[in-house]
Amino acid sequence: MLGAENALANEQMSVLLCDARGDAIRRRHYIRTLLARQVDGFIILGDRNDLRPSLTRDIPVPVVYVYCESTDPGDLSVLADDEGGARLAAAHLVSLRRKHITHITGPESYRAARDRVTGLTDVLTEHGLTLAGSAPLYGEWSQRWGRQATRMLLAGSPEVDAIFCGNDQIATGVADMLSDLGRNIPDDVAVVGYDNWEIFAADCRPPLTTVDLNLEQLGTTAATHLFAALDGQTRSGVIRQPCRLVVRESTAPPSR
Incomplete structure (x- = not known):
């Protein structure tokens, strides 16, 4: 506006x-x-x-x-261009030599969420990688979902070394739970958000790499x-x- x-x-x-x-x-x-x-x-x-x-x-x-x-x-x-934005995030993580990349996002009913999955998986395929955890984790656009999904994800796929999130709120929740579980960001797990919403991206610990629309x-x-x-x-x-x-x-x- x-x-x-x-x-x-x-x-x-x-x-x-x-x-x-x-x-x-x-x-x-x-x-x-x-x-x-x-x-x-x-x-x-x-x-x-x-x-x-x-x-x-x-x-x-x-x-x-x-x-x-x-x-x-x-x-x-x-x-x-949500698909293109996700490609930027995925290419960045691949360039950092991350091999076990996964995705936590909002409701599958949102086309933006589906487009971001497409962009991510296309880049992974181009580099001979598959999505860690086998499938995106769809849920809410919330910090609570980020925390919950991270706990579930690492219980089943402890090898995850990068998490691309559907928005910055989810990413902030992911970062909180990684810290609670003793995983260092970014040494153990890299985290990327989406939206570049300053109140979340700048205040996240550590400050959040994210996609700006x-x-x-x-x-x-x-x-x-x-x-x-x-x-x-x-x-x-x-x-x-x-x-x-x-x-x-x-x-x-x-x-x-």
């Missing part, structure tokens, strides 16, 4: 923010209200990097979808394409914006 607002303000355009909270009736009300105020365009913001029903047929001005993908291929959707840039990109549509330069399809890896102290080559 910050990225979109900054880009729009630079063009002397103001922003009206409405939160439908996932409610279809509230959403229809806001669309009618905004159109009555003669807005120039809409940026539809998803709450997860997933598919969502198209609203374009109800909106007679340009629409761009961001952090979600419209079900209509004729719409323009701007997404974070560049969300502010995602909003700027959406606003830029909305400007283009207002000028008659419409575009359709999906734009997947690259992520970046932020390396901190939770990853390093193994000590032995």
Whole structure:
């Protein structure tokens, strides 16, 4: 939202923010209200990097979808490249000579979670490795799940030397449990998170290597394409914006 607002303000355009909270009736009300105020365009913001029903047929001005993908291929959707972000994390761990890499993540119902698994396993396959523990551990986006999953994982696969986590909250829980179990980070086990959520990544012990979705840039990109549509330069399809890896102290080559 910050990225979109900054880009729009630079063009002397103001922003009206409405939160439908996932409610279809509230959403229809806001669309009618905004159109009555003669807005120039809409940026539809998803709450997860997933598919969502198209609203374009109800909106007679340009629409761009961001952090979600419209079900209509004729719409323009701007997404974070979750598969690419996971590839960055996996390639980093492989470059550190980690051989027993596993994955703890959120609910399998999230496409972002599934995409991150795909990116991870593709890189492992390219390097002749398999996922330690044989399968991703799907659960909640929470520290509690990170702690619980780590205990279960190491009970069955004590050889694990790297854990890629689906978000920074999970990674913080993983780090807590590794410490409780006497495993040193990063000497014994390297840990990578996802999101670069400062309150977790910087305060984790040790500070967390993580994947940054560049969300502010995602909003700027959406606003830029909305400007283009207002000028008659419409575009359709999906734009997947690259992520970046932020390396901190939770990853390093193994000590032995």
